Amino acid sequence: MNRLERPSHGLIFEGNTLEPVSLEHNMVGFCSRCDQDLESLAYHCTESKWLISAKCRNDHLVLMCYDRQWNWQSDCDLEIYTEKASISSIAGEKLQAVFTQAEIRDMIACQQGLPYTRQNLYRARAKYDKFEKLFGIRIDV
Ligand SMILES: [Zn+2]
Structure with missing residues (x-):
């Protein structure tokens, strides 16, 4: 499970902790579970990927993975951990x-x-x- 930590917004992804690049709140798509708008919580990047943590109004969480050219790759699990x-x-x-x-x-x-x-x-x-x-x-x- 990938984990977004609060209040730091560090993302634990594949065993590494990534610092946020941006904390912008943007509409980034639709929730696959309930069709509500998805709003971004944080943006992170690795050498090969952009990662957007997002949440819908019903608190469904998703980690959207893109390549560095912003081609969508996959949606992954996400949980929020609040210290x-x-x-x-x-x-x-x-x-x-x-x-x-x-x-x-x-x-x-x-x-x-x-x-x-x-x-x-x-x-x-x-x-x-x-x-x-x-x-x-x-x-x-
Ligand atoms: Zn939803």
């Missing part, structure tokens, strides 16, 4: 854009093994997807 981050490594302004003070306090307390209010953590966890969408960071508490 999990500890609360203390995330800038406060980012946290405050999504979470309340009480939620942030209790996420930190939970991570440090201190007493916390369960409801605040539940409320915070319900927003992890939103946070990941905004900042490409998966919180791990």
